[in-house]
Each structure stands twice: as structure tokens, then as C-alpha cells.
Amino acid sequence: LGPWRYSVKKFLERPLTGFGxxxxxxxxxxxxxxxxxxxxxxxIHPHNYIIQFLLELGLVGGILALALTLQIALKILQxxxxxxxxINMAFFLSVFTILSISHSFxxxxxxxxxx
Numbered sequence: 001l002g003p004w005r006y007s008v009k010k011f012l013e014r015p016l017t018g019f020g021x022x023x024x025x026x027x028x029x030x031x032x033x034x035x036x037x038x039x040x041x042x043x044i045h046p047h048n049y050i051i052q053f054l055l056e057l058g059l060v061g062g063i064l065a066l067a068l069t070l071q072i073a074l075k076i077l078q079x080x081x082x083x084x085x086x087i088n089m090a091f092f093l094s095v096f097t098i099l100s101i102s103h104s105f106x107x108x109x110x111x112x113x114x115x
Contacts, residue, residue, distance in 0.1 A: 003047055004048060007051045008051065008055075010027060011051075011055045011058075016058045016059055016060065017060070018056045018057045018058035018060075019055060019056055020056060020057075021056055021057065023056050024046055047101055049100065050062060050065055050066060053065040069096065073089075076092055
């Protein structure tokens, strides 16, 4: 939870515009190995795509990320084919879960996984 707390604290410094795409890696400090899991620190990125969008792109980016996420979920739920809806929702929830706890959103691994 330390990276999330740290990211939200930094986000509050520039809530509208954020710090720029992929800027969270510049908040990394090598001393993180010396802090406990309850301290606030940044291990290169926040490990959560909504928080990363807020930190790097501000409220505008965070709202757009949330709106896109909700739009995709609603599109899936509107599919009349129950089997396709179930398969698509399972994939969506898998991607959502991975993006909520894993590496930077801008990582080539994340983007290739989604595609």
C-alpha cells in the first residue's frame, strides 16, 4: 500500500495535469529496500493503472481511464450472446485485475498482454 499512498500524495501536488506520461519512474528512490511495507515510497511505478493515470495525467487522465474502463464493461454487458458476454467479461476482469496490481501501464508487457 506504500506505493499507492505515495502516489496519491504526489498526485495531490498536481491534481489537474499530473506529472506527465511515464513520469512515476522518476520518483523512485534506491532507499526503498530500507523502508517497511507501511511507509510511503515509489518502487518505479504505482502498480495500479488508475492511480498511475491520476499521478501522471492528472484528473483529466484519471477520469478518461475510468470512463474508458466503464465503457468497455458496459459494452460487454450489452452483448446479447450470453456465451460471448461471459468470455469477454472474464477476459476484461482478468485484464482489470492485472492492471490494478501489476507493472506500469506503459510497459510493453502490459500493452502486448492487452492486445
